[in-house]
Amino acid sequence: MHLGTGSLTAxxxxxxxxxxxxxxxxxxxxxxxxxxxxxxWTIAGTGMLMLAFTFQALVNRKPHLDAGVYSYAxxxxxxxxxxxxxFGYWASACVGNVTYWVLxxxxxxxxxxxxxxxxxxxxxxGATAGLWVTFLLVRRGVREAAAVxxxxxxxxxxxxxxxxxxxxxxxxxxxxxxxxxxxxxxxxLFDQVRGTMLVTVFAFxxxxxxxxxxxxxxxRADVGRATVLGFLSVLAxxxxxxxxxxxxxxxxEIAALREPSMAGVLEAAVGEWGAVLVSIALIxxxxxxxxxxxxxxxxxxxxxxxxxxxxxxxxTMSSRDxxxxxxxxxxxxxxxxxxxxxxxxxxFGFALDLTSALALVPLLFAAGYLLKIxxxxxxxxxxxxxxxxVGASGSTDAAARRSRTRELVIGALATGYVIFLLLGAGxxxxxxxxxxxxxxxxxxxxxxxxxxxxxxxxxWDVVVLAVAFTGAVVAVVGLSAGWLGI
Numbered sequence: 486m487h488l489g490t491g492s493l494t495a496x497x498x499x500x501x502x503x504x505x506x507x508x509x510x511x512x513x514x515x516x517x518x519x520x521x522x523x524x525x526w527t528i529a530g531t532g533m534l535m536l537a538f539t540f541q542a543l544v545n546r547k548p549h550l551d552a553g554v555y556s557y558a559x560x561x562x563x564x565x566x567x568x569x570x571x572f573g574y575w576a577s578a579c580v581g582n583v584t585y586w587v588l589x590x591x592x593x594x595x596x597x598x599x600x601x602x603x604x605x606x607x608x609x610x611g612a613t614a615g616l617w618v619t620f621l622l623v624r625r626g627v628r629e630a631a632a633v634x635x636x637x638x639x640x641x642x643x644x645x646x647x648x649x650x651x652x653x654x655x656x657x658x659x660x661x662x663x664x665x666x667x668x669x670x671x672x673x674l675f676d677q678v679r680g681t682m683l684v685t686v687f688a689f690x691x692x693x694x695x696x697x698x699x700x701x702x703x704x705r706a707d708v709g710r711a712t713v714l715g716f717l718s719v720l721a722x723x724x725x726x727x728x729x730x731x732x733x734x735x736x737x738e739i740a741a742l743r744e745p746s747m748a749g750v751l752e753a754a755v756g757e758w759g760a761v762l763v764s765i766a767l768i769x770x771x772x773x774x775x776x777x778x779x780x781x782x783x784x785x786x787x788x789x790x791x792x793x794x795x796x797x798x799x800x801t802m803s804s805r806d807x808x809x810x811x812x813x814x815x816x817x818x819x820x821x822x823x824x825x826x827x828x829x830x831x832x833f834g835f836a837l838d839l840t841s842a843l844a845l846v847p848l849l850f851a852a853g854y855l856l857k858i859x860x861x862x863x864x865x866x867x868x869x870x871x872x873x874x875v876g877a878s879g880s881t882d883a884a885a886r887r888s889r890t891r892e893l894v895i896g897a898l899a900t901g902y903v904i905f906l907l908l909g910a911g912x913x914x915x916x917x918x919x920x921x922x923x924x925x926x927x928x929x930x931x932x933x934x935x936x937x938x939x940x941x942x943x944x945w946d947v948v949v950l951a952v953a954f955t956g957a958v959v960a961v962v963g964l965s966a967g968w969l970g971i
Contacts, residue, residue: 493707497715502641502774505688506723507588507767510730511746512684514739517677518667519731525678526724529685532902536848537716539855539899541709542892546858555785556792558850561857564794564938565946568929569922569953570847571789576921577843578782579819581690583826584840585771585778586612591744592764602743609827613820619772620816623779624807637773642722644766648751649725655754656732664731682909686841688723689716779815786811793936795928841906842914843921849903856896859889916960923957926950 513522543550543557550556554574559567590611591603600608667677730739730750742749745767751759787808790799801810857863907915933940941947 493711494715494718497711498642498719501689501715501719502645502722502770505684505690506645506726507745507747507763507770509684509688509723509727509747510739510750511742511744513681513727514664514667514730514736514746516667516680516684517674518736519661519665519728521667521674521677521681522724522727522731524674525681525685526720526727528678529682529689530720530724532899532905533685533689533716533720534713535895535899535902536852537712538895539852540712542895543851543855544708544712546855546863546892554847554851555789555794557854558847559792559794561854562850563945564933564942565929565949566850568789568794568926568932569949570850571785571794572925572928573843573918573922574847575782575786575815576818576918576925577690577840577847578778578785579815580822580843581840582616582775582778582782582815582819583612583822585775586615586823587826588744589615589768589771592748592767595743595748595760595764604827609823612823615775616816616819616823619775619779620812623776623783623812624803624809625805637769637776641766641770641773644762645722645726645770648747648763648766649722649729651751651754651759652729652733656729658732660735661732664736667736670737679909682906686845686906689719690840690844779812782815783808783811786814790932793938794932796931797935838914839918839921842918845903845907849900849907852896852899852903855892856900859893859896862889913963916956916963919953919956920960923953926953 513525517525547557547560550560555567555571558570587603587608589603590600590608593611594600594602594608599605600611603612666674726747730747733739733750733754739746739750745763748760748763748767751763753759786795786799787802789795790797790811799808799811799814801808803809930940941950
């Protein structure tokens with residue numbers, strides 16, 4: 486099966502427009518006002534645009550590398566860090582899928598009290614049923630799932646655009662002005678902006694979607710084009726949803742709304758039917774995003790298994806072009822996270838933050854790989870992929886230098902942005918993510934043994950493993966002692 490620009494753009498948009506957009510009003514209002522939101526979206530938009538350009542550049546420079554975040558980490562920084570990138574991205578996708586079902590149950594809880602805020606036993610059973618029904622759907626084939634994703638992407642964007650238009654028509658200038666600097670307890674502007682950073686990460690996860698699915702692309706150039714088009718479209722939607730909400734209700738009231746907060750904003754604007762419209766749109770959007778993320782999670786694990794960094798059983802492919810074992814593993818992992826999240830004080834918030842923390846390291850490796858090849862001039866000669874056709878020697882060399890300079894800047898900015906996000910996430914989330922990552926190295930060692938490779942290839946691997954397991958032990962002790970919490 487080959488996907489063109491349209492289908493790949495739908496994968497990018499479909500994977501980004503999910504649970505995050507419907508919780509943006511409340512998540513932002515809890516941290517900042519209009520000014521802080523504008524600054525946050527400017528920072529996030531610029532940083533994520535650099536990441537979008539990063540994936541576009543890498544697809545052109547290294548067209549033989551499939552599955553994006555995994556293959557870039559492996560090629561640039563070694564097998565072990567490639568495994569950590571693949572597993573972290575996979576785990577992030579699985580945890581993110583849990584947030585989708587929690588939000589669906591919370592949405593339905595407005596009409597079915599037994600579902601509560603998505604944190605009751607009945608809600609967990611409903612989310613479990615959803616996980617396995619989707620598994621059966623995707624097993625039917627990637628072609629069918631991609632077709633469904635295109636339809637769902639259009640269906641979920643229409644209500645969001647309707648929300649933006651209605652909010653603009655009822656926007657109260659005085660309310661908007663009162664919300665310029667947040668609610669009554671808003672702190673310094675820097676702290677306000679910092680508080681929104683993980684929210685924007687969660688919202689933008691999926692920008693690498695076309696890159697992950699690059700082996701299915703009709704042309705490699707379509708991957709880069711779809712990444713940038715999808716990102717710019719989604720940035721416009723996300724920023725608009727956030728800003729117009731400040732003209733409908735006071736920031737403190739928006740922050741206090743139950744999730745999905747967009748439903749409460751539209752209900753305040755037009756009445757109960759607004760909440761119903763947003764709730765229906767959310768369910769459609771979340772199901773579409775869940776489908777896209779399920780495909781991407783399985784794809785990364787399949788490619789890692791094919792390359793010998795996951796046990797080879799994960800490379801099992803069905804006659805319908807579906808990595809069946811990788812898909813089953815993704816569903817089981819999501820099921821386990823759903824059970825663990827059920828015991829968290831804030832099921833949705835915990836899953837959202839853990840999703841973002843797990844995804845940041847794979848994104849850092851991708852940005853770092855572009856920076857590395859630009860510094861080393863790897864792939865910037867006249868015969869390199871993505872370079873201009875050979876004409877006069879001088880003009881070809883000049884074009885190669887301009888491309889390298891441009892991509893050196895992009896790589897540096899993207900790397901700096903992800904490091905900024907990691908610092909913003911805080912040590913607590915990173916330590917908790919290592920509880921998930923460190924034990925997973927058993928899969929790596931099994932794969933190495935299957936393929937007759939040394940279990941530990943270098944001293945650098947020893948350092949990486951020591952850091953990972955030390956962090957995991959510290960996190961377990963912290964959770965037991967109570968100074969870390971979920």
